[in-house]
Amino acid sequence: xxxxxxxxxxxxxxxxxxxxxxxxxxxxxxxxxxxxxxxxxxxxxxxxxxxxxxxxxxxxxxxxxxxxxxxxxxxxxxxxxxxxxxxxxxxxxxxxxxxxxxxxxxxxxxxxxxxxxxxxxxxxxxxxxxxxxxxxxxxxxxxxxxxxxxxxxxxxxxxxxxxxxxxxxxxxxxxxxxxxxxxxxxxxxxxxxxxxxxxxxxxxxxxxxxxxxxxxxxxxxxxxxxxxxxxxxxxxxxxxxxxxxxxxxxxxxxxxxxxxxxx
Numbered sequence: 616x617x618x619x620x621x622x623x624x625x626x627x628x629x630x631x632x633x634x635x636x637x638x639x640x641x642x643x644x645x646x647x648x649x650x651x652x653x654x655x656x657x658x659x660x661x662x663x664x665x666x667x668x669x670x671x672x673x674x675x676x677x678x679x680x681x682x683x684x685x686x687x688x689x690x691x692x693x694x695x696x697x698x699x700x701x702x703x704x705x706x707x708x709x710x711x712x713x714x715x716x717x718x719x720x721x722x723x724x725x726x727x728x729x730x731x732x733x734x735x736x737x738x739x740x741x742x743x744x745x746x747x748x749x750x751x752x753x754x755x756x757x758x759x760x761x762x763x764x765x766x767x768x769x770x771x772x773x774x775x776x777x778x779x780x781x782x783x784x785x786x787x788x789x790x791x792x793x794x795x796x797x798x799x800x801x802x803x804x805x806x807x808x809x810x811x812x813x814x815x816x817x818x819x820x821x822x823x824x825x826x827x828x829x830x831x832x833x834x835x836x837x838x839x840x841x842x843x844x845x846x847x848x849x850x851x852x853x854x855x856x857x858x859x860x861x862x863x864x865x866x867x868x869x870x871x872x873x874x875x876x877x878x
Contacts, residue, residue, distance in 0.1 A: 621653070621732040622868060624792065625754040627739040627747070628770040633760045634797040636662045637834060639738035641857040642758075642864075643667070644843035647696030650733035656702030657722075657746045659709070663738040664701040667694055668841040676703035681713070681721045681749075687729060695846070698732075706746060713745035719786065722749035741770070743777070751781050756792035756868065759821070760828075761812065768811060775819035791821025792867055795860070799827040824867075826860040829853060 626639045640663060643654040655677060656663040664671050675690045677700050690700045706712070713721065726735065737750050757778075759771055771794060781787040794812050799805055812823040829852045837847040844854045 619730055621726075621729060621735045622756070623726065623735045623737065623754045624756045624758055624864075625737040625739055625750040625789070626758050626760065627737075627750065627774060628741065628759045628761055633741075633762050633770070634828070635741070635760055636666060636738055637838070638758065638760045638795065638797065638828075639663050639736050640666050640843050641845060641853070642861070643697040643699075643736050644695075644845040645857045645861045646734050646736075648845075651731060652697040653691070653700065653729070653732045653735045654697055655700045655735065655737050657706070657750060658702055658738050658740040659704055659707035659746075660740070661702035661704060664699065666838050666841055667699050667843075669694060669699045669701050671701055673701060676701050678703035678706055678712075680725050687725050696843075702738075709745045713749075718745055719748045719752050723753040726753055743773070747777075748781075751777060751787045751789050754787075754789045756790055756871075757821070758792050758795055758824075758864070759819075760795045760797045762796075762798055762808075768815065771812075771815060771819055778820070790871065791819050792864065792871070793821045793824040794819070795824050796827040798830040800830050824860060824863050826856055826863050828856045828860070 626635045628635060639654060643652050646652045654663065657677065661671060669692045673692065675685055677690065679685045680687050680690050691698045692701065737754060739750055740746055757774060759774055761771060778789060796809050796812065809823060816822040831851055831853045833848045833851045834844050834853050837844040840847060844851055845857060848854060
């Protein structure tokens with residue numbers, strides 16, 4: 616029996632503070648209105664777990680899944696629009712916990728038989744660690760949020776280097792689906808930053824999304840209330856931007872799949 620595989624998308628940039636967690640939450644919420652979606656928190660700071668309003672003290676976390684103490688479905692919590700596997704602060708020790716060469720396959724193996732979702736979104740920690748390597752191995756696509764600064768761009772280049780290394784060893788098929796300009800303002804500096812992303816696309820293998828996520832105070836308010844902006848203020852600019860981004864993501868994935876079929 617052929618089981619439909621979910622599309623696994625990691626949200627990553629190796630620089631902190633680019634809005635990875637907010638993007639993960641908004642994409643889970645936006646896609647979750649139309650599709651079956653699972654969000655997984657791989658950042659030991661567990662902000663995604665908290666902002667999504669899930670129970671961070673359930674005692675059933677991603678770490679328990681990776682350590683094969685529980686099955687993946689036992690860790691799943693059902694929220695309003697999507698499901699979540701909560702993160703675990705103990706994963707800040709990932710380098711010690713998952714030092715074996717084969718440990719990069721733990722997440723991929725855990726997700727191998729998961730078929731009841733259309734999309735799985737992974738929130739990443741902003742640093743190279745075994746958790747990030749697990750994501751490269753398990754994911755189909757990367758969405759890389761970035762802001763208007765040199766550090767964000769540097770973080771994107773590191774993603775490109777990592778993918779090349781893993782591909783060389785045949786350990787991943789992941790592709791950069793696109794870079795995403797976050798907290799965009801209508802200034803010359805922001806426009807110039809967006810142009811930098813376009814010139815960078817050849818080096819990391821993914822063009823910037825045409826949709827840019829605008830800056831908004833309501834986005835911070837939503838976090839405080841542990842809600843997505845999509846639920847808090849659906850008519851806010853940022854909520855609209857994420858709905859547009861959803862359509863663009865689906866279109867890009869279709870394009871990539873058509874290209875793969877023609878190869």
